[in-house]
Amino acid sequence: MQFADAKEKFIQAWGALGSHWGINRTMAQVHALLLITPESLSAEEIMKTLNISRGNANMNLRALIDWGLASKEHKAGERREYFYAEKDIWQVAKQVIIERRKRELKPVLRVLDEVRQVDGDPNDPEVQSFVETVTGLQKIVGQADQFLDVMVKSERKWFFDTLLQMFKSKAEVGMKE
C-alpha cells in the first residue's frame, strides 16, 4: 500500500472507531493525523488535510487539548500556533482512561449509590430486584474503577508484566470456561 493511502485509511479507521466510543469522528481524525505526523501542524494544514472548516478544526483541537491529548506550540518568529499530540501510546491510553473515568464512571457510581438507598418495602420483589441489580452493578463498576486506577498509576512495563503473570497463572490452574 502507498503511504498516502495508508495514512488516509488509518485516519478514517481511527475516526470510525472514535464514533463507536462516544467521541466525535472529526476529533478522532484530527488526533490520528497529529499522532502520525512527526512535526507539529498549524490549524491551516489540518483544515486542508482533513477538508474541514476553520471553526471545526479549532473546536476539535480545543477538545483534544481539553482531553490532554494534544498541545499548542509557538514556533520562534512565527505568529501562528502549531499543534502536536502525545506520541507515547501508553500515555495516550492512560490519559483517555483518566478522562473517561472522571467524566463517566464517577457520575455513574454516584447515581448507583444514590438510588440504592431507595426506601420501599424490602419484601416487594420489585424493590428486591432493583436493589440487587444496582448493588451488582456497583460492585463491578467499582472493581473496574479500582483496576483502572492502578493502571493509570503504573509504569507500562510493570503493568504488562503483571498481566502476563495473570495469564500464566490462568493457564497453570487450567481454569474452566
Add this chain to the structure above:
Amino acid sequence: MQFADAKEKFIQAWGALGSHWGINRTMAQVHALLLITPESLSAEEIMKTLNISRGNANMNLRALIDWGLASKEHKAGERREYFYAEKDIWQVAKQVIIERRKRELKPVLRVLDEVRQVDGDPNDPEVQSFVETVTGLQKIVGQADQFLDVMVKSERKWFFDTLLQMFKSKAEVGMKE
C-alpha cells in the same frame, strides 16, 4: 428516595451512560428496565413505561437480543411475547465485552495490521513516525484484546481474586507513579 423515582433515575442514568459509549439511549433504557424488573415484560408494557412507540420498542428489543443481553419468552396460553434480561451482572459485562471485541477491536486490529505494511522510504521521517505510531497502537490494542479474552473466559471469583493479588503486589513493591 421513593422507589418510582429511583427507578426513573436509574433508567435515565443508564441511558445517558449508553449514549457515551456508542449505544443508543433507548436501547440502554430498555435494558435498564428489563434488568431491574423481576418478571418478563411484554412490548406493550415497555412502550408504556418508557413512553416510546411500538416500532422503537421492537427495534431496540431486537438489538438487545442481538447483543445477547435479552431473550424472548412465550407464556403458556398467551399469544404475545415477553422479554427478560440476563440478570447476572458478570455475565452481562462479559457479553458486552464479547460483542464489542468482535464488532470494534477486531476490525481495528485488522486495519492496523494492513496499514503497517506500508511501502515507502524507511528513512522518510513521515513514514517512520507513521509506522512507529501504528506499531505502538497495535501492541496496546493487542494486549487489551488478550486481557479481555482472559476475562471473558474466567469465572468471576478467579478473575477478581487475581486482580486483587495484582494490586497487592503493586503495594508491596511500592511502584512509583
Add this chain to the structure above:
DNA sequence: TAAAACTTTCAGGAATTTTTGAAAAGATGC
C-alpha cells in the same frame, strides 16, 4: 494607534441518527 495575522465564537444550516405510526406480514384459532 492602527493594520495585519491569527484565533475564537456562534447562529444558521447540513448531515446524521432516532423515532414514529401506519401498513404489511406473520401467527393462531375457529
Add this chain to the structure above:
DNA sequence: GCATCTTTTCAAAAATTCCTGAAAGTTTTA
C-alpha cells in the same frame, strides 16, 4: 378460508449532533 391478535418493516418526520463561514476578538508588529 377468514377473523383476530401480534410482530415487523419502513418511509417520513423529529430530534440531535455536527459543521460552516463570517464576524468578533485577540495578539503582535510597526
